[in-house]
Ligand code: C2E
C-alpha cells in the first residue's frame with residue numbers, strides 16, 4: 157500500500173499510487189461486467205440444528221466465476237468492492253438471488269422449512285436504500301420474511317451508536333431475523349447487545365478453531381454461548397470442523413452448527429441433494 161501525503165506534506169508523483177488507482181478502476185469495471193454477464197454465483201452452506209437433525213437454513217456465500225481466474229472467493233474482491241461502492245450493486249444482486257432460490261426450495265418437500273442467511277457489508281448496512289432494497293427483493297420473490305436472516309458483523313454494528321439501533325429496528329420490524337456475525341471479534345458492548353433487536357449470535361470461527369488446545373478460546377466460547385442463551389438469543393457455532401469441537405459446543409449449550417464437519421459451501425444443485433440425503437439419513 158502506498159502512503160498518501162497528509163496535510164502539509166509535499167505530494168510528489170507516486171507511481172505506486174497511480175497503479176493503485178488504475179487497478180481500482182479496473183476492478184470496478186470488471187465487477188460491473190461480472191454483474192452484467194452473470195459471473196456471480198451463490199454457494200450455500202447448511203446450518204444444522206443438532207437436536208432435531210434438521211437443516212434450518214443455509215448461509216449464502218458469494219463466488220465469482222472469473223473468465224480467466226476460475227472460481228474466486230469473496231476474500232479476494234468484497235473488500236475492494238466495498239471501497240469502490242460496487243458492493244451496493246453486488247449486494248442487491250445477492251438479496252434477489254438468495255430470495256429467489258429460497259422460495260424455490262419451498263417446492264421441494266425436504267427443503268420446505270430451509271431459510272436463507274445473507275451477509276450485509278458495512279457499506280450496505282449504512283446505505284439509505286437498504287430498507288427499500290430489502291423490501292423490494294421480498295415482494296419480488298414472494299418469500300415470507302421469517303425465512304430470511306441478515307448477518308451483520310459485530311464490527312459494523314459497533315460503528316455508530318443510535319443510528320445503528322434505528323436501522324436494526326427498522327429491519328427487525330419487517331419481520332426478518334437479524335444475526336451478529338463473527339461475534340467476539342469486535343468490541344462487544346454487552347449493553348448494546350441488550351438494545352439490539354437481534355435474535356442470533358454467530359460465534360466467530362477463530363475461537364472454535366483452537367477450542368481443543370487453547371483454554372482461553374474454550375472459556376470465551378463457553379462465555380459467548382452462555383451469554384447468548386441467557387439473553388434468549390439463538391447461538392450458532394461457525395467453523396465446526398471436528399467431532400470434538402462439536403461435542404464441546406454442544407456441552408456448552410450450543411446446538412446450531414455450521415462448518416466443514418457437516419458440509420462446505422456448495423453450488424445450488426449440490427446443496428439441495430445434500431439436504432435431501434442428510435434428512436433422509438436422519439429420519
Ligand atoms: P462469514 O460470513 O463469516 O462466512 C463464513 C466463512 O467461513 C465462509 O467463507 C465459509 O466458507 C467459511 N467456513 C464455514 N465453515 C468453515 C469451516 O468449518 N472451516 C473453515 N476453515 N471455514 C469455514 P467464505 O465463503 O470464503 O466467505 C468469507 C467472508 O466473505 C464471509 O465470512 C463474509 O464476511 C464475506 N461474504 C461472503 N459472501 C458475501 C456476500 O454475499 N456479501 C458480503 N457482503 N459478504 C460476503
Ligand code: MG
Nearest residue numbers: 215275307337
Ligand atoms: Mg456470515
Ligand code: MG
Nearest residue numbers: 337338358394
Ligand atoms: Mg462469520
Ligand code: MG
Nearest residue numbers: 337338360361
Ligand atoms: Mg468471518
